[in-house]
Structure formats: structure tokens, C-alpha cells
Amino acid sequence: AQSVTQLDSQVPVFEEAPVELRCNYSSSVSVYLFWYVQYPNQGLQLLLKYLSGSTLVKGINGFEAEFNKSQTSFHLRKPSVHISDTAEYFCAVSIINTGTASKLTFGTGTRLQVTL
Amino acid sequence: DGGITQSPKYLFRKEGQNVTLSCEQNLNHDAMYWYRQDPGQGLRLIYYSQIVNDFQKGDIAEGYSVSREKKEYFPLTVTSAQKNPTAFYLCASSTSWDTEAFFGQGTRLTVV
Numbered sequence: 001a002q003s004v005t006q007l008d009s010q011v012p013v014f015e016e017a018p019v020e021l022r023c024n025y026s027s028s029v030s031v032y033l034f035w036y037v038q039y040p041n042q043g044l045q046l047l048l049k050y051l052s053g054s055t056l057v058k059g060i061n062g063f064e065a066e067f068n069k070s071q072t073s074f075h076l077r078k079p080s081v082h083i084s085d086t087a088e089y090f091c092a093v094s095i096i097n098t099g100t101a102s103k104l105t106f107g108t109g110t111r112l113q114v115t116l
Numbered sequence: 117d118g119g120i121t122q123s124p125k126y127l128f129r130k131e132g133q134n135v136t137l138s139c140e141q142n143l144n145h146d147a148m149y150w151y152r153q154d155p156g157q158g159l160r161l162i163y164y165s166q167i168v169n170d171f172q173k174g175d176i177a178e179g180y181s182v183s184r185e186k187k188e189y190f191p192l193t194v195t196s197a198q199k200n201p202t203a204f205y206l207c208a209s210s211t212s213w214d215t216e217a218f219f220g221q222g223t224r225l226t227v228v
Contacts, residue, residue, distance in 0.1 A: 009156070032215045043120075043206055043219035044159075051215060090158060094215055102147070102215045103174070106158040 002027035004091050006107035013114055015083055021076040021110045023065075023091030031093040033074040034104070035065055038088040047089075050074065061085070086114045118143045120220035122207050127225045129201075137192045137223045139207035146212040148190040152176060153204040153222075162205075165190055166212060194225065201227045 005024045013019045025031065032051050036044040048059025055067040065076045074091060091107040120141045129135045141148065147166050151159040161174030165184040179198025184190055190209075194201045204224050208217040 004158075034216075036219075041204075041222070041224070043122075043221045044208075045219070046216055049216060102210045102217055103149070103161055103164060104159070104217060106151075106160075108156060108158040 002029075002031060002093050002095065002105050004093055004105055004107035006091055006110050008110050009108070010111045010113065013081055013112065015114055015116055016080050018079050019077065019081050019085075019112065021089050021091075021112065023074045023076065023107060025072050025074065025091070025093050027072075027093060027095070030096045032096060032102075033065075033067060034092045034094070035059065035063070035074070035076050036090045036092060037061075038090065038109075040087075044090065047076070081112070081114050083114050083116070085112060087112060120207055120209055120218055122205075122220035122223050125221065125223060127223055129225070129227050131227055132196045134196060135194050135201075135225065137194070137205055137207075137225070139190045139192065139220060140188050141190075141207075141209045141218075141220075142188060143209055143218060144187070145209035145218070146187070147210045148184070149208040149210075149217065150174075150180070150182065150190070150192045151206045151208065153206060159206065162192065201225060 003026045034049045035047040048057045050067045058064045088109045092104040094102045123138045149164040150162040163182045165171035181193045206222045207220040210217045
């Protein structure tokens, strides 16, 4: 079975400062990796995903993440945050298994709070 | 616009009553999923379906039931057997081969 750990439940940051949201995973087989964002009382929106290839993945809204296989990590970064980035961020994995449903295993989420 | 529609957005029920949450997608996706979200626990998989008339239990299926009679619809019934049904429920879909899941806007169920 696979698991995802997001150690930081909350991350406060000032506007225009850089931010890193940490994600570590555990799996006995190869996985795909995802970051989703959730605004209050809404569904989840995909920020970015790592399937294969370059370990640095760029997503929407200026976010990027780097896959580190040796450290089993997939940390999310943004060089300069905006007030509108305030939201809950979820890291997720799914097992690489072509042709089957992509069941996601989620971390517990990190609340990013951006202030002036 | 293509997407996933969940209804209603807010739902209140008395304890002991069954309640059905609606999920409809017009993305022509084969696979559909139901997740439950609780504060501090992330999302947990309840049920999923890869094709019409077939579905599988997820990690927390007890007290829930689903059906998949049409490709577009995947309703979730929260039964009276579910001990703690108050939560935010999210429906998602994906193609059978792709890895990206698309989510609806969620239904917040409150049982009193």
C-alpha cells in the first residue's frame, strides 16, 4: 500500500515571499504524483503532476514541484506568493497501472495562509 | 462546458435516514469515484467505478452504497449504517487510461 505525508498542517507566509510545501510518499511500486489545490467549500483543482521525464514539473499559477526519487519527496514551491494563493493544498499519489482507474491516495493537506 | 456536477451543495438530514448524493459528468469519462473529506484527514476513497454496472469498494465503504447504471451518473447513498456521516463529499472522474482525476464542487452533508 502507498501513503502520503504532509508534515506541515499550516504554513503562514507573507505576500511576495517564497514558499515550499513538503510532501513525502511511501510505496513499494512506482507511482504518479500530484498536487491539488482546494479553495473553501470547493472541489479540488489540479496544480501539477509528475508522470515521467524531467523531475522538475511546472504547473498553473506559478507553482512548480520537484520529484526526488531517492528521498521519495515531491515538494511544491512558488517563488513569490499572492494573497489569492491562500487555500488548502493536497499531495496525492496513484499507482502506475495502465488501463485501470486512477485511484488517488491523498495526504492530510497543508493550509497555506498568505498575509500582507 | 464539460465538467462534473454535484447536487445539492448543502444537504441536511436527520439521523437514521438514508440520503443520496448526486454526481453527473459530461466528460465521457469511464471511471468515477467518491471521496469523503474530513478536517485534518485529507480525502479518503469510498467507492469507485471503472465501467457501467461495475463498482469496487474503496478504503471506507462501510455504510455507503453506489450504483452505475449509466456512464454519466454515479450516485452515492449514505445509509443509516454509516456511524458518522457528517462530512464533505467529493465526486471525481477520469478516463480509464489517464491519471488525472477531475473533481466536482462537493456536497456538504450534515446529519443532525
